Amino acid sequence: MPFAGTWGVASSVCLGLANDVVMAELAAAGELEGLSKKEAKRRAAETAPARAQALADQVAAAVRTGSPDAFSRVEAVNGYVNVYVEANVVAARLIGEVVGHGAAYGQGAPRAERVMVEHSQPNTHKAFHVGHLRNSCLGVSLGRILRAAGYPVQDATYIGDIGRHVIRCLWCYERFHLGEEPAEPAARGRWLGELYVEAETRLAFRQDALDLLLLLSKEDVDFVAGIDRLLKYLWRKNTDGLDIAYLLGRITHGQEIKEELLHEEETIPKFWPLVGDHLREAALNPTPYVPVEGEPEPTTTPGERLARWEALAARMDDWWPAVPAWREEVSQTFQRWERKDPPFVALWEETRAWSMADFERIFAELGASFDVWFFESEVEEEGRRIVAELLERGIAEVSDGLPVVKIDEKLGLETPTYRTMPILRSDGTTLYSTKDLALTRQKFERYGVDRALWVVDVRQSLYFQQIVKILELFGFSQAAQTHHVGYEFVKLPEGIISSRKGNAPAYDDVREAVLARARQVIAEKNPEMPDDERERVARDVGIGSLKYAMLARDNNKVVVFDLDEALSFEGHAAPYIQYAHARACRILEHGEATDEAIVAGLAGLDFGELRPEELGLLQGIAALPEEIQRAAAEERPLLIANYVYDLAKRFNDFYHACQVLHAEEPTRTARLALTAAARQTLANGLGLLGIAAPRAM
RNA sequence: GCCCUCGUAGCUCAAUGGAUAGAGCGUCUGGCUUCGAACCAGAAGGUUGGGGGUUCGAUCCCCUCCGAGGGUACCA
Numbered sequence: 001m002p003f004a005g006t007w008g009v010a011s012s013v014c015l016g017l018a019n020d021v022v023m024a025e026l027a028a029a030g031e032l033e034g035l036s037k038k039e040a041k042r043r044a045a046e047t048a049p050a051r052a053q054a055l056a057d058q059v060a061a062a063v064r065t066g067s068p069d070a071f072s073r074v075e076a077v078n079g080y081v082n083v084y085v086e087a088n089v090v091a092a093r094l095i096g097e098v099v100g101h102g103a104a105y106g107q108g109a110p111r112a113e114r115v116m117v118e119h120s121q122p123n124t125h126k127a128f129h130v131g132h133l134r135n136s137c138l139g140v141s142l143g144r145i146l147r148a149a150g151y152p153v154q155d156a157t158y159i160g161d162i163g164r165h166v167i168r169c170l171w172c173y174e175r176f177h178l179g180e181e182p183a184e185p186a187a188r189g190r191w192l193g194e195l196y197v198e199a200e201t202r203l204a205f206r207q208d209a210l211d212l213l214l215l216l217s218k219e220d221v222d223f224v225a226g227i228d229r230l231l232k233y234l235w236r237k238n239t240d241g242l243d244i245a246y247l248l249g250r251i252t253h254g255q256e257i258k259e260e261l262l263h264e265e266e267t268i269p270k271f272w273p274l275v276g277d278h279l280r281e282a283a284l285n286p287t288p289y290v291p292v293e294g295e296p297e298p299t300t301t302p303g304e305r306l307a308r309w310e311a312l313a314a315r316m317d318d319w320w321p322a323v324p325a326w327r328e329e330v331s332q333t334f335q336r337w338e339r340k341d342p343p344f345v346a347l348w349e350e351t352r353a354w355s356m357a358d359f360e361r362i363f364a365e366l367g368a369s370f371d372v373w374f375f376e377s378e379v380e381e382e383g384r385r386i387v388a389e390l391l392e393r394g395i396a397e398v399s400d401g402l403p404v405v406k407i408d409e410k411l412g413l414e415t416p417t418y419r420t421m422p423i424l425r426s427d428g429t430t431l432y433s434t435k436d437l438a439l440t441r442q443k444f445e446r447y448g449v450d451r452a453l454w455v456v457d458v459r460q461s462l463y464f465q466q467i468v469k470i471l472e473l474f475g476f477s478q479a480a481q482t483h484h485v486g487y488e489f490v491k492l493p494e495g496i497i498s499s500r501k502g503n504a505p506a507y508d509d510v511r512e513a514v515l516a517r518a519r520q521v522i523a524e525k526n527p528e529m530p531d532d533e534r535e536r537v538a539r540d541v542g543i544g545s546l547k548y549a550m551l552a553r554d555n556n557k558v559v560v561f562d563l564d565e566a567l568s569f570e571g572h573a574a575p576y577i578q579y580a581h582a583r584a585c586r587i588l589e590h591g592e593a594t595d596e597a598i599v600a601g602l603a604g605l606d607f608g609e610l611r612p613e614e615l616g617l618l619q620g621i622a623a624l625p626e627e628i629q630r631a632a633a634e635e636r637p638l639l640i641a642n643y644v645y646d647l648a649k650r651f652n653d654f655y656h657a658c659q660v661l662h663a664e665e666p667t668r669t670a671r672l673a674l675t676a677a678a679r680q681t682l683a684n685g686l687g688l689l690g691i692a693a694p695r696a697m
Numbered sequence: 698g699c700c701c702u703c704g705u706a707g708c709u710c711a712a713u714g715g716a717u718a719g720a721g722c723g724u725c726u727g728g729c730u731u732c733g734a735a736c737c738a739g740a741a742g743g744u745u746g747g748g749g750g751u752u753c754g755a756u757c758c759c760c761u762c763c764g765a766g767g768g769u770a771c772c773a
Contacts, residue, residue, distance in 0.1 A: 010716085012716085012754095015715075015753065015754075016753065019752095019754090020753085023753090041752090041753080044753075045753065048753055049753085077716085078716060079753095080715085163773075164772070165772090400771095402770065402771050406770095415699065416698085416699050416769075417699085419699095422770050422771045423771095424771080425771045426771060429771090431771065431772085432772080432773055458701080458702070458767075459768060461701065461768075462701080462769065463773085486701090488703085488766090491766095499773090500772090521735070522735095524735095525733085525734090541735085552710080552711090553709090554710090556701095556702055556703075557702090557710080558766075558767095565709080565722085568722080569735055570721085570722085571721045571722060571735095572710085572711095572720060573735090575735050576721095576735070579736075582733080582735095583732085583733065590732060591732085638711090646720090649720090652736070652737075655732075656736080656737060656738095659731090660732060661732045662731085662732070696733095697733095697735075
């Protein structure tokens with residue numbers, strides 16, 4: 001870092017140049033004859049560094065004589081050419097630009113390309129959880145960054161208001177919970193999410209039981225060793241002999257047991273208590289674990305396996321026999337949607353509204369405002385038409401009853417690349433792909449965009465490539481003007497999030513915990529703050545902290561969401577930056593410095609000899625415009641998150657090292673102006689992240 | 698099998714192909730009668746997973762191996 005305490009730019013051109021020159025000279029002198037490439041390089045490396053320094057000296061001298069007044073100093077160090085500028089002059093110009101433009105400081109020149117950012121795609125009838133949070137935070141920030149970079153941007157949300165999950169939730173509602181909805185309207189959306197999880201638990205019941213048996217056959221050596229005895233007991237309960245033989249074969253070989261290969265409905269319910277006897281025994285007297293060469297370590301303990309068995313056992317006799325009928329009911333519910341059965345559509349509309357009320361509240365809180373609202377239910381029909389046309393034109397085909405596009409085959413690719421994509425279910429109901437084919441075309445044709453971004457987690461990257469390729473085969477020329485902004489998903493310290501299992505912390509719960517903590521900290525640190533302001537600031541700080549945690553990680557890195565970390569408002573986090581902003585506000589307040597006065601006094605601005613911390617801060621402020629351009633080009637809000645943290649740090653260094661209010665004039669005025677510029681830049685940077693900049697906290 | 702991502706300090710993460718690889722948390726030592734201590738100063742902590750290659754120069758680009766995660770025809 002050559003410029004600590006100064007301001008300028010460095011150039012490394014002489015380093016590369018020197019090597020070329022030395023090599024050329026050696027070659028001309030014939031000294032490289034017979035040398036291997038490696039030896040030649042080593043030979044050149046002997047003199048290149050000195051030559052680089054000599055070249056740098058020449059360049060520096062040329063710059064000095066060529067434009068004697070342009071730079072305050074020009075030097076050559078280690079082969080680098082460093083040029084320094086007159087800081088006082090540049091400082092006044094920069095501060096004028098920042099304070100003069102205000103919230104628009106950093107804004108790039110207008111661009112023609114219209115961009116649509118599709119993000120925040122929650123499903124109705126499901127809970128909004130921390131996994132969705134990363135998507136919304138990224139989408140909101142990316143939209144703001146692109147806008148600041150000069151693009152006309154349309155933010156779009158895409159609500160999953162129909163699909164298998166909705167049907168399952170509503171089946172569960174009608175079948176088991178009709179009329180039970182909470183009296184409190186605000187609680188209804190969340191309640192639907194719970195019904196959805198219940199529906200999945202019921203429908204997956206048989207599979208969950210069989211999965212546990214598979215787990216036991218792989219991880220519980222005593223279970224496998226004792227399987228003969230267990231099955232002998234089962235035999236005494238008049239169990240089908242074929243089923244006994246099947247279970248024996250599968251369990252001893254650690255293979256999956258397939259429900260449809262069992263002959264008798266009651267086999268597993270009869271077997272279950274015997275499995276329980278074994279598991280209880282195993283949990284009480286666990287056999288010490290002995291690692292076996294080539295065998296994977298068990299992922300569960302006897303206690304955990306027993307707990308899973310118990311959860312299933314409580315429902316085994318009621319649920320196992322009922323599952324086939326439930327599946328049939330779900331399928332009939334699906335048909336009611338397909339034929340738009342009026343009572344069912346009315347129920348769908350009512351429950352959908354419960355979820356939408358939640359989403360609108362959450363979006364508002366996250367600063368997500370949308371120019372376009374897409375709904376899956378509204379693109380189903382157009383999707384079907386596209387599928388029909390794809391089939392008609394021979395791009396798609398029906399394979400084993402399933403409408404698919406064999407993309408690799410159509411493109412003549414030998415190695416599996418885009419593979420085969422189903423575009424409609426065999427029963428005629430629509431898939432996500434059916435709808436995205438239609439939606440993607442709509443974005444360009446109906447909304448006139450030039451580029452469409454999908455902010456969706458990275459697990460869907462093959463999916464989006466498939467959509468693009470199918471649209472290209474379809475002849476849609478703008479298909480290539482789409483881009484999937486993929487990001488890694490959010491995990492919990494204890495493992496992966498599954499909305500099916502409902503193990504993700506709900507947004508509302510996390511929000512409440514964070515706000516409570518924020519209120520408490522404010523009450524400690526700033527007891528005089530009035531209640532209403534405290535509530536507002538707690539929201540700015542709490543939500544900001546949550547958002548920063550989601551943004552201060554590169555897109556391709558997994559975020560492990562740890563509530564304890566989210567509740568820490570110290571160190572590298574949003575409150576650090578917000579605090580710097582609040583401090584700047586307070587100093588400006590005490591100094592009675594207004595933006596107008598600062599702009600008016602720019603001509604006479606005089607820092608005297610600039611302190612290193614002042615220069616550091618000025619350089620930080622000056623970097624915002626290019627940071628915005630880079631973040632937009634790379635689609636990485638992380639860059640802004642890092643930038644604004646670094647800027648806050650520089651401001652901290654500045655006000656710890658330099659007295660503002662107690663400084664002598666004209667330094668006092670100059671530092672107040674610098675503080676105003678820093679405050680504005682901090683606020684703008686936070687704004688790009690969708691994070692509020694409170695004036696006090 | 699094929700494809701994608703990741704591997705950097707005890708932990709969580711940064712770092713346009715450039716100068717001595719930086720922050721936070723945690724640990725240790727200090728600093729509030731001084732514009733607000735959600736802060737600051739200092740210490741300790743590194744074979745950037747291993748091995749090759751390209752380059753004047755590699756955490757970054759290429760190859761390979763190891764390890765972790767994800768995707769791969771009717772989930773979204």
